[in-house]
Amino acid sequence: MSQVPAATRALRVLRFLSSQADPVPVEAIMRACELPRSTTYHLVNAMIEEGFVVHLVDERRYGLGVSAFEVGSGYSRQAPLQRIARRPLAQLVDRLGQSAHLAVLHGRDVLYIVEERAPGRPPLVTDVGVRLPAHLTASGRAIMASLPNGQVRALYPDRAAFTDRTGIGPQSPTALKATLAEARRLGYATEAGEVTLGLSSVAVPVLDHNGHPVAAIAVTYAAEDPVPPAAALRHCADLLSQRLGARRVG
Numbered sequence: 001m002s003q004v005p006a007a008t009r010a011l012r013v014l015r016f017l018s019s020q021a022d023p024v025p026v027e028a029i030m031r032a033c034e035l036p037r038s039t040t041y042h043l044v045n046a047m048i049e050e051g052f053v054v055h056l057v058d059e060r061r062y063g064l065g066v067s068a069f070e071v072g073s074g075y076s077r078q079a080p081l082q083r084i085a086r087r088p089l090a091q092l093v094d095r096l097g098q099s100a101h102l103a104v105l106h107g108r109d110v111l112y113i114v115e116e117r118a119p120g121r122p123p124l125v126t127d128v129g130v131r132l133p134a135h136l137t138a139s140g141r142a143i144m145a146s147l148p149n150g151q152v153r154a155l156y157p158d159r160a161a162f163t164d165r166t167g168i169g170p171q172s173p174t175a176l177k178a179t180l181a182e183a184r185r186l187g188y189a190t191e192a193g194e195v196t197l198g199l200s201s202v203a204v205p206v207l208d209h210n211g212h213p214v215a216a217i218a219v220t221y222a223a224e225d226p227v228p229p230a231a232a233l234r235h236c237a238d239l240l241s242q243r244l245g246a247r248r249v250g
Contacts, residue, residue: 008210009035010043014052014068015212016151021107023056023063024154032154081215082114084243085206089116089217092236096228098221101126102206103139104214108155110140113215122222125196132195135162135176136169138203139216141189145180146205146213152180169194188230189216198223202230204237209245 012033017024030040044062047053051067085102093100093116101124102114109131117124125132134140135156144152153173156162162171169191170176183189192200203218217237219228 006043009033009039010047010052013040013043013047014064016154017053017062017064018068018072019105019107019151019155020063023054023059023061025061028154029062032148032151034148034150081240081244085114085215085217085240086116088236088239089114092116092217092219092232093118096219096232097121098219098225098228099124100217100219101139102215102217103137103143104216105134105140105143106131108134108161110134110137110143110216122199124199124220126220133163133165135179136165136191136194137218138189138191138201139218141179141183141191142203142205142216142218143213144176145183145189146207146211152176165195166193166197168192186230188233192223200227202228202233204230204233206237206244207241207246209247211246214244215240 013029016029016032026040026044029035029044030037033040035043044053048055048065051065054063054065056063081102089100089102097118099118099121100116101112103110103112112126112128112130115126115128134144156173156176159172164171170179188202188204190200190202195201199220200223201218201220203216205213206215206217208214217233217240219233221228
């Protein structure tokens with residue numbers, strides 16, 4: 001825990017709210033951030049006063065306020081993650097001869113923010129700005145495997161939260177839990193034909209100074225090609241993580 005625990009908890013609340021497609025009840029915040037009810041109310045009330053959270057009284061739900069939008073807009077203007085990721089990602093593509101991308105979690109989707117294409121490789125759907133269901137992508141799985149279980153449950157509470165693209169992939173909380181457990185065991189996440197038939201991906205998370213997964217690096221390859229070594233992706237991800245203030249790995 002940080003030496004400023006209230007600040008750490010407030011940031012966790014902001015991070016959780018930013019991952020939701022709609023405002024949520026206070027109980028969801030409590031579960032996802034593992035906070036007592038009284039602490040949760042104190043935090044969100046302080047954040048409401050500063051404009052980072054808005055309370056929808058009639059719906060008994062909480063969502064992001066205008067101040068959070070202003071912070072997000074500032075990030076978009078500076079684009080630090082994209083700036084520090086582009087060269088290492090290009091070097092990864094040169095090394096492996098396969099296309100690579102960087103994605104962040106946005107609700108139940110991953111949003112692709114950097115794309116580096118390898119010459120002569122199959123066309124991909126993962127252009128910059130594209131969103132795909134997180135539970136079907138290697139990137140989304142790599143990120144969610146590093147999240148608290150409560151946050152994943154809040155994102156995927158039941159079967160209705162799951163979508164499908166190719167008829168392959170987890171379609172229930174139990175199946176997703178098993179998929180993420182395997183990613184944690186391996187230290188990387190995979191998908192095979194779940195986004196596009198005939199294509200597979202492998203991904204590893206990028207961590208910030210709190211050990212929180214802020215993004216994932218993935219490499220996509222044709223199913224008949226050799227599986228790219230996860231160690232190469234991990235080296236690239238470790239480099240970005242260290243530049244974001246994470247402790248040195250290894």
